[in-house]
Amino acid sequence: VRSVLQRIPDDQKQALELSYFGGLTQEQIAARLEAPLGTIKARIRRGLLRMRDFLKGGAE
Amino acid sequence: MIDDTRQEEAIRYVLGEMSEPETAAFCRQLEQDAELRQFVAEMSDSAASLALSMPAVPPPPSVLENVLRDVRAAAPAPVPTIVHRGGAELDKIVRFPWLPWAIAASFAVISVVLGVKARDARTQLAEAEGEIKEIKKQNSVAEMRIATLGAQVKEYEKTVAVIVWNPETQSGVLKLAQLPPLEKDRDYQLWVIDGGAPVSAGVITTAPDGAPITFSPIQRVRQATQFAVSIERKGGNSAPQGQIVLAGK
Numbered sequence: 001v002r003s004v005l006q007r008i009p010d011d012q013k014q015a016l017e018l019s020y021f022g023g024l025t026q027e028q029i030a031a032r033l034e035a036p037l038g039t040i041k042a043r044i045r046r047g048l049l050r051m052r053d054f055l056k057g058g059a060e
Numbered sequence: 061m062i063d064d065t066r067q068e069e070a071i072r073y074v075l076g077e078m079s080e081p082e083t084a085a086f087c088r089q090l091e092q093d094a095e096l097r098q099f100v101a102e103m104s105d106s107a108a109s110l111a112l113s114m115p116a117v118p119p120p121p122s123v124l125e126n127v128l129r130d131v132r133a134a135a136p137a138p139v140p141t142i143v144h145r146g147g148a149e150l151d152k153i154v155r156f157p158w159l160p161w162a163i164a165a166s167f168a169v170i171s172v173v174l175g176v177k178a179r180d181a182r183t184q185l186a187e188a189e190g191e192i193k194e195i196k197k198q199n200s201v202a203e204m205r206i207a208t209l210g211a212q213v214k215e216y217e218k219t220v221a222v223i224v225w226n227p228e229t230q231s232g233v234l235k236l237a238q239l240p241p242l243e244k245d246r247d248y249q250l251w252v253i254d255g256g257a258p259v260s261a262g263v264i265t266t267a268p269d270g271a272p273i274t275f276s277p278i279q280r281v282r283q284a285t286q287f288a289v290s291i292e293r294k295g296g297n298s299a300p301q302g303q304i305v306l307a308g309k
Contacts, residue, residue, distance in 0.1 A: 005110075010309055020110045025077050041068045048071060051106035 004054040012047035015040055062099050070096065074103045118186075189222065207287050209308035215240055216305045223287050223308075225252070230280060232261070234273045239264075242291060248305075249296045252277045253286035263296040264289070285309065 005013060018029045026044060030037040062070070072078050073086050090097050209221035218238045225232040234250060242248065250261040254277075261275040289306040 002112075014309075016110060019075055020107060026072070026075070041071075042064075044075075045064070045067055045071055048074075048103050048106040049067075051109055052102045055102075055105055055109060 004051060008047050008050055012043045012050070015043040016047045019044055062095060066096070067099065070100050071103055074100060074107055205284055207308045209287060209289065209306040212304050212307055219306060221289065221306050221308070225284050225287070227281070227284065231274060231276045234264070234275055236264070236273070245294050246291050246302075247294050247296055249290050249292040249300070249302075250275055251288045251290065251300055252281050252284050253288065254281045255283060255285060258288070258300050260296065260298065263292070 008016070014033070015026075015029055018024045018032065019026065022029075024032065026040050027037055029035075030040040033040065069086065073083065078086060090100065205223075205225040205227065207223045207225065209223065211217045211219060216239075219240070220235075220237040221239075222235045223232055232252075239248070248264040250264055251258040252261050253259075259277040259279055259281055261277045264273060286307060286309050288300070288304050288308075290300045290304045291302040292300070293302070
């Protein structure tokens, strides 16, 4: 799992970590990173989808 | 096929960001939509797997003993239910009531075995990250910045470097392992990148595999966007002139 996290783009990883470990909402993350809420939502979604693909054995 | 908007809604549910009315409405959708249920389950697993990315902290040997004692002492377990974060009852385990205990005991055994064996530089990193985890529990993570520095040259691929930066106190902690030794006329120097400008955080003089090193940049850092370690002349430079060997955000 750690190796997969390393392959996730930094912006997605950062959003995931702030959400999961930092306990911030997506709105709070958007404010903190000074990025649009839609961008943060997309980063988290793509990051989780990538994790899912790995768990399914579909990651490269 | 679940479109992007529905996926984001499902992720809000998984992350526990929905209000109670939103959760209730979403649970009704879940009951009627098998594909959505499947997606939510997958996202829950993905989010949960993030926890596995944290390094294992070796448990004390007494953990296994305590778990097994509790298992032996436990009365026949009632039929457990799986309740999702939003409160929806998704499923019931009825065929193998002993299964959760068996899994818990297995994890305890595996944890103890791995904990005994893990005694290398990675363990030091695990300890440092364990401290980070504790800090997070104290709700101070919002103020902290945590960065793992990656090798910029092949010779440093085995080096482990983690930084915890506190912008409020303008200080940080650097944890290093397996940092190659330098020639006598060279020093490693730490840099905090403020926007695009490197600010010296001092020469790394402590033994590389020793205790965490505390540091403070020579001037106030407005926003630490990156951290780097370079090889400089003995005593360091006011700006990086040597090779950057480690860097990370």
